[in-house]
Amino acid sequence: MTIIAPSILAANFAFLGDEVRSIEAAGADWVHIDIMDNHFVPNLTFGPPIVGMIRPVTKLLFDAHLMVENPQSLFPALADAGVDRITVHPEACTHLHRTLTDIRSRGIKAGVALNPHTPLSVLEYVLDEIDLVLIMTINPGFGGQSFLPAMLPKLRDLRAMLERRGRNDIFIQVDGGINADTAKQVKEAGANSLVAGTYVFGHEDRAAAIASLR
Numbered sequence: 378m379t380i381i382a383p384s385i386l387a388a389n390f391a392f393l394g395d396e397v398r399s400i401e402a403a404g405a406d407w408v409h410i411d412i413m414d415n416h417f418v419p420n421l422t423f424g425p426p427i428v429g430m431i432r433p434v435t436k437l438l439f440d441a442h443l444m445v446e447n448p449q450s451l452f453p454a455l456a457d458a459g460v461d462r463i464t465v466h467p468e469a470c471t472h473l474h475r476t477l478t479d480i481r482s483r484g485i486k487a488g489v490a491l492n493p494h495t496p497l498s499v500l501e502y503v504l505d506e507i508d509l510v511l512i513m514t515i516n517p518g519f520g521g522q523s524f525l526p527a528m529l530p531k532l533r534d535l536r537a538m539l540e541r542r543g544r545n546d547i548f549i550q551v552d553g554g555i556n557a558d559t560a561k562q563v564k565e566a567g568a569n570s571l572v573a574g575t576y577v578f579g580h581e582d583r584a585a586a587i588a589s590l591r
C-alpha cells in the first residue's frame with residue numbers, strides 16, 4: 378500500500394479549504410504541509426494558525442514537514458492545530474533525539490527528513506524514536522524542482538538498513554519532483570509514502586493524478 382500525500386505548497390492559497398477538499402475527494406491519504414521560515418530554507422509559507430483553520434475541512438491525516446530553525450518551538454501550537462505527523466531536519470535540531478521524543482510524547486508520529494547531501498548514518502541511533510524517514514529528492518525550499526536520480530541508491534540503502542534493523546514498519550517517504558514516472562522509480566527503490574505537490578495540484582483531474590502515482 379502506497380500512501381499519497383499531496384503537498385499544499387502547490388495549492389491555490391486563495392481557495393485553500395476547497396483545495397484540501399478536492400484532494401480528499403480525489404483519494405489522497407495524507408495532507409502534506411510544508412512549513413518554511415525563510416531561515417532554514419530561503420522561502421516562507423505559513424504557520425500553525427492556518428493549519429488549524431484547514432483542520433475542520435478534512436478527515437485526512439496532517440503530515441507536517443518542518444523546514445524551520447528551532448522546530449521544537451512550534452510543537453505546542455502544531456499539536457493544538459491537530460497535526461498527526463511531524464517531520465524535522467536533523468540540521469535544525471541540536472538535540473535530535475530529544476526533539477523526536479518530544480514529538481512522540483504529544484501523541485504525534487515523528488519523522489526525520491534527510492537533505493540530498495545528508496547521510497543515512499544520522500539515523501543510526503535514533504531509529505527507535507521514529508515512524509518515518511523522508512528522503513528529500515530535491516533540495517528543500519521550493520516546489521516544482523526536478524527529481525534527483527542520485528537519491529534512488531540512497532532509498533535502496535535505507536530500505537536495506539531498515540530491513541537489517543527489523544524496522545520495516547517505518548515509512549520511507551520521498552518529497553520533490555514526484556510524478557507518475559519518478560513515482561514508479563522510487564516505489565521500486567523502496568518508497569511507500571509519496572509527497573507530490575506540483576503534479577497533483579497541476580492536474581485538472583486530481584483523482585487521475587493520484588491514481589497514476591499509486
Ligand SMILES: O=C(CO)[C@H](O)[C@H](O)COP(=O)(O)O
Nearest residue numbers: 517518520521553554574575
Ligand atoms: O518540501 C517541499 C519543498 O521543500 C515540498 O513538499 C515539495 O516541493 C513538493 O513539491 P513538488 O511536488 O512540486 O516538487
Ligand SMILES: [Fe+2]
Nearest residue numbers: 411442552572
Ligand atoms: Fe515537503
